[in-house]
Amino acid sequence: MTKLDYMAVDVDNHYYEPLDAFTRHLPKEFRQRGVQMLNDGKRTQAVMGGKVNQFVPNPTFDPIIEPGCLDLLFRGEIPEGVDPASLMKVDRLSEHPEYQNRDARVTVLDRQNLETVFMLPTFACGVEEALKHDIPATMASIHAFNLWLDEDWGFDRPDHRIISAPIISLADPAGAVEEVEFALSRGAKMVLVRPAPVPGVNRPRSLGDPLHDPVWARLAEAGVPVGFHLSDSGYLAINALWGGKATFEGFGKKDPLDQILLDDRAIHDTIASMIVHQVFTRHPKLRVASIENGSYFVYRLIKRLKKAANTAPYHFTEDPVEQLKNNVWIAPYYEDDVKLLAATIGVDKVLFGSDWPHGEGLADPTTFTADIPQFPEFSHEDTRKVMRDNALELIGSNVAQESAGR
Template sequence: MNAPQPLDYRAIDVDNHYYEPLDAFTRHQPKEFRSRGVQMVQDGKRTLAVFGGVVNHFIPNPSFDPIIEPGCLDLLFRGEIPEGVDPASLMKVDRLADHPEYQNRDARVTILDKQNLETVFMLPTFACGVEEGLKHDIEATMVAMHAFNLWLDEDWGFHRPDGRIVSAPIISLADPEKAVQEVEFVLSRGAKIVCVRPAPVPGLVRPRSLGDPVHDPVWARLAEAGVPVVFHLSDSGYMAIPALWGGSGVFKGFGKRDPLDMVIMDDRAIHDSLASMIVHQVFTRHPKLKVASIENGSYFVYRLIKRLKKSANTAPYHYKEDPVEQLRNNVWIAPYYEDDVKLLAETIGVERILFGSDWPHGEGLADPMTFTADIPQFPEFSAEDTRKVMRDNALDLLGVDVTVTA
């Protein structure tokens, strides 16, 4: 890996996380939904997350104590573990109490100053598994997401005047009418981004495509408000695919599992989610809608482009606009730090690449600024291109005039 590039400006990191407290869903959850929604149950010394009466293993330790150290799995995800080193030995943990910045906004802002970050997009950890766990109860799903958004605005704020932290409320499309109501609610509280699960939308009769016109009121309102949609890695229900090959079908965040699970599942959820948006004409109907893929890597982009081209060639009557150009115009991508950023820039344009560190997760970067070491340097990338990735593209996504903030 190259040495990090020094920057004469503060960066914008679109992939930061908090660790939710145990009451993130229960603090504002109506009592009548306790058994149908999210519960935290003590089992001896362990805390179990229970969704709709069923123990969920998406986050095996929802207390987050002890907590994994930021970036300790870097070598694992780069595929650079030295010969003879047990991958399990890379896992390092710390006491949650020693890191108030994981759960406290003011403490986090202090860390941002040390990390040379101007702004971060703050995204869920535990909450990324809740919608899948409640998908069989649409009403409980919508209630749970609203309760979570109330907590998020209370503890972190969707958007504060200092602009340092931009938190993403979660929008579930499971109930289309209530989804519109939730969008109006979070917009009224100042939301600048929203998080939607990259997955088929649960329905009373059958799942729906993200591109189903029944969701158009949500996309239209977000496009009108200039608020982008973030698709972040989640439990998208795709463990059902390795289950067809003998897997357990259960998403577990940590621990040993059949390696075939990840080979089969990999980045299918984000590939299929963006395909559903493009093929089912969301961007044709809502050309101003912006979407960002965060913590899904970038290698799905090449497969998606190949398949979109083939689809346009075999069904030209279906497409009113070039589907590949819609991907390049309406979608921003935050690649994994180990991805080929140069190839991605050549494919979709450097203007659509975002910097995300996944801090403070163990699979992310210990120091967000080391991301610059993975960006090609001159002559492949100019200083201007690096600034686009590290800062200006995120401002463009948010609809902020870069020239005003330069």
């Protein structure tokens, strides 16, 4: 690993939500329909839509898993005879104020040689799926969460150290536009949309449904990118077809078939829907980023896009593969082949993300460079693009300009 002579920009950092992240600002009429935190005297459980939800089995996050302790598991390098469960290490939440406090986190960023991080949710990644049958409760809960997020972390502040991404639910198209306007009015530099079919009153919708064009148009106009981060996308319904569980559970033993069936299917389908249903044709300036979904879906998607364009040329007014390369940024997993990804979509579209402080991420974010083939296969300039410049280009505007000389 080469020590960086500049500060990096990490597009995949996380906070751990406090228990009141969804309830602090939730209107009274939705308190029984949205997210509730109930304690029976022994443990706290999250209840969503009237049901106990196991997306995060312990929503107190105490104890909490140590950053990077599952590195060997995700690299597939567990020594022979070692029980994967033994890799799990935990610590007390009280020992790590940086997980829930912005000022404490900035101090850690200085130590980690990170100039800016995109700050993303943990618990919140499972809420939309749990509430998808109650669209008003979904919209009210997401807005309450975004109010909390801006209050505790700030969508963006003058130092640009932390870019916190509010969530936009498309379930109510008109409400989604209102939420976008709210986020922009508070200075959001990026928003998150769940990589999943959009829940509807009568049936789900594609992300490329023209009903959502006002959202894409406004974000394109504002130059604010859309992040698609790994979430509960509802794809466990596919597991259920094969006799598996239909609901997500964060920990515990799972049927390996679940992973094989799902893997990166949600992000593959999400980007496919954006391209095939002409979102980038109608909104060519819209930028999206896939974060914590890996990169191997890209190769399958390109193959399928080429086949679709060949068999249905009347449908595509532009080359779908070129739209992928022009409008989509990818943050690969640290164990992925970064060189292959750069050769496929262009090095300018590859992002560095550490997933810190999650256990499956990197204990030290900038060790990501250890997984980038170095010069002459990957030049110092290209490494800097991946580790810093591409992320600044993605969020654009004043953030990139003010960071240019650092």
